[in-house]
Amino acid sequence: MEYILMIIGAVLVNNIILVQFLGICPFLGVSSKVNTALGMGAAVTFVMALATLVTSLLQKYVLVPLGITYLQTILFILVIASLVQMVEIMLKKVSPSLYRALGVFLPLITTNCAVLGVAINVTQQTIIAGHGFSVIDNTLYAVSIAIGFTLAIVIFAGLREQLELVDIPKGMKGVPIALITAGILAMAFMGFANLV
Amino acid sequence: MSNKLNILTRGFFKENPALILVLGCCPTLAVTTSVNNALGMGAATTFVLLLSNILISALKNVIPNKVRIPCYIVIIATFVSMIDLIIQGFLPALSASLGVFIPLIVVNCIVLGRAEAFASKNNVFDSMLDGLGMGIGFTIALVLIGAVREVLGAGSFMGFQFIPSEYNMLIFVLAPGAFIVFGFVMALVRHLVNISEERKKLKKAENNRH
Numbered sequence: 001m002e003y004i005l006m007i008i009g010a011v012l013v014n015n016i017i018l019v020q021f022l023g024i025c026p027f028l029g030v031s032s033k034v035n036t037a038l039g040m041g042a043a044v045t046f047v048m049a050l051a052t053l054v055t056s057l058l059q060k061y062v063l064v065p066l067g068i069t070y071l072q073t074i075l076f077i078l079v080i081a082s083l084v085q086m087v088e089i090m091l092k093k094v095s096p097s098l099y100r101a102l103g104v105f106l107p108l109i110t111t112n113c114a115v116l117g118v119a120i121n122v123t124q125q126t127i128i129a130g131h132g133f134s135v136i137d138n139t140l141y142a143v144s145i146a147i148g149f150t151l152a153i154v155i156f157a158g159l160r161e162q163l164e165l166v167d168i169p170k171g172m173k174g175v176p177i178a179l180i181t182a183g184i185l186a187m188a189f190m191g192f193a194n195l196v
Numbered sequence: 197m198s199n200k201l202n203i204l205t206r207g208f209f210k211e212n213p214a215l216i217l218v219l220g221c222c223p224t225l226a227v228t229t230s231v232n233n234a235l236g237m238g239a240a241t242t243f244v245l246l247l248s249n250i251l252i253s254a255l256k257n258v259i260p261n262k263v264r265i266p267c268y269i270v271i272i273a274t275f276v277s278m279i280d281l282i283i284q285g286f287l288p289a290l291s292a293s294l295g296v297f298i299p300l301i302v303v304n305c306i307v308l309g310r311a312e313a314f315a316s317k318n319n320v321f322d323s324m325l326d327g328l329g330m331g332i333g334f335t336i337a338l339v340l341i342g343a344v345r346e347v348l349g350a351g352s353f354m355g356f357q358f359i360p361s362e363y364n365m366l367i368f369v370l371a372p373g374a375f376i377v378f379g380f381v382m383a384l385v386r387h388l389v390n391i392s393e394e395r396k397k398l399k400k401a402e403n404n405r406h
Contacts (some may be wrong), residue, residue, distance in 0.1 A: 019371050021226035025305060028221060070281060073299040074273040081266060113222050113303040120296050171387030175218050176379045183375030190372065 002128050003140065009196040010144035016114055017152040018186040023114030027153055027182070028175060030108075032164075037157035040108075041150025045143065047087060047109045048118060051080045052142035055119040056135045076119050084110045114149060118142050156185060203322055207329035213306045214337035215385045220306040223297050224338060225374040231354045234342030235335065236290045237297065240283065242331025244275045244301050245310060249327030253315040268311045269302065276301045306334060337381075344377050345369055 016022050023044070030040050055076050063069050088106045091099040109115060122138040131137055159181055168177055213219045220241070227237040248271055252259075259267045280298045284291045291298065301307065310330055315323040346352055349368030351359030367373050 021222050021371070021374065022300075024221035024225060025219075028218065070277060073277050073280065073302055074270065077269055077273050077302050078266070081269060110303075113300050116303050117222075117296055117300055120299055124296070169383075169387075171383045171390060176383035176386065179375050179379030179382065183372045183379065186375055187367075187372040190370065 005196050006128055006137075006141060007144040007147075010141055011148040011151060012189065012192040013196050014145075015148045015152055015189050015192075016118070016145050017149060018182070018189045020117070022117040023112050023149055026108065026112055026114075027156065028178060030153075032157065032160050034154060034157045034161065037153045038150070041146070041153055043106055043109060044112065044114065044149055045146035047080075047084055047106075048115050048142045048146045048149075049139055050087065051083055051115050052119050052122060053135065053139045054079055054083060056122060056133075056138040059123045060133060060135060072120065072123070076116060080115055080119070081110045114145075118145050152185070152189075156182060159185070200322070200325060204325045204329040207326070207331075207333035208336060209333070209385065209389060212333045212337055212385065213309075213330050214334055215382050216389065217309075218382075219309055220304045220334065221378075222300065223304065224341065225378055227294055227297055228338055228342040228345055228374065228377075229369045230346045230350065230352075231339055231342045233290070233293050234338035236283075236287070237294055238331070238335025238338045240279050240294075240298060241301055241304060241306065241334055242328065243279050244272065245307055245331040245334075246324060246327040247275045248272045248307055249310055249315040249323040250320055252311045253318060253320050253323035256316050264316065265308075265312075268308060272307050272311070273302045306330060337385075340385075341374075341377055341381050344381065345373055348377075349373060 010016075014020060017024065017027050026040055026044070030036050058075065058079065059069075059072070063072060063075070084106060088099075091106075118141075122141060123133075126132065128134075128137055156178075160178060163177060163181060166177075207213065209216075211217060214221070214224045223237055223241070227233045248268070251271055252268060255267075255271075276299060279301070280291075283294070283298060310326060314326045318326070343353065345368045346354075347359075348365050349370075351357060351361060351364045365373075368377065
């Protein structure tokens with residue numbers, strides 16, 4: 001039961017884009033078509049789960065025992081960057097079709113603050129009250145956060161496909177109107193605020 | 197001289213990183229609930245931008261081209277860890293309100309973007325000016341958005357309350373307000389920049405005619 005609550009909380013209540021403001025760059029950058037948005041969502045889910053698993057293990061068995069948690073930022077970003085590179089190389093060999101589908105999105109994920117943000121966040125807060133620091137919980141949490149990311153980016157892509165046809169003032173075109181639309185979408189997500 | 201001045205000032209409005217180039221949106225949305233937070237985040241980012249630009253342009257002949265991105269990230273992450281520890285030590289209240297967004301300066305696209313687009317090709321002094329200008333431009337954007345959100349949402353400016361709390365529109369300090377205010381401020385600045393560019397063009401055309 002507590003896991004179901006955690007998933008609902010991560011996907012809807014604390015949606016990473018619309019409530020926590022992480023991963024806005026891909027949200028604005030690649031969300032002009034529903035298909036590309038789905039591809040980005042899949043790539044982020046994959047990398048985020050893997051990155052959180054590895055960084056949580058590092059935090060538990062290397063950084064905390066050695067007392068060098070101040071190196072967290074440097075270590076985590078290096079892990080994520082090399083992980084993305086590794087996933088790219090492996091995917092190219094193992095599953096060329098998936099590699100082609102994800103294509104340009106994979107390298108972009110290194111600079112996606114959502115991945116580093118979640119990796120740092122799970123080391124600072126307990127995911128489920130009473131469980132303490134659990135690598136499995138952290139990874140599950142990362143997967144549900146990534147599902148929330150995909151949900152938001154796909155809904156938004158659907159809206160933006162319509163936005164392109166709207167006649168608006170020149171200064172508003174492009175990103176500004178997209179941001180205002182995102183604001184209204186965020187307002188809709190506020191309705192989930194007290195769900196969990 | 198005017199060339200150097202141009203490097204410094206173009207980041208303020210004409211090539212403002214947040215409002216025109218749309219880089220570093222996450223902190224822009226997340227930490228602009230008040231002017232004080234916006235100033236703190238702007239100063240921290242400027243610090244990182246300035247030092248990473250200086251170091252990267254100084255090392256540009258040493259860093260092999262193929263592994264330049266990881267090298268840049270390590271340099272940036274080092275400065276970010278420094279400012280993170282400084283803020284935690286001297287300004288614990290600011291550290292608590294900015295939270296995870298201080299370590300996230302590492303993945304702020306402005307810093308890596310300037311390293312790649314400017315510092316890796318120019319000399320140390322120009323890179324310093326560029327880092328400073330872009331940092332100030334980012335701070336201007338943050339403070340503009342922070343001021344609108346704080347006045348409308350909390351009825352105060354830099355912590356000074358001047359509208360009674362019954363009349364505050366709470367939505368502006370919450371998530372939707374961030375997106376909407378950012379959108380409108382961006383549209384306004386883009387409109388003003390467009391107008392000034394058009395005026396310059398008109399003036400040029402007139403001068404050519406005489």
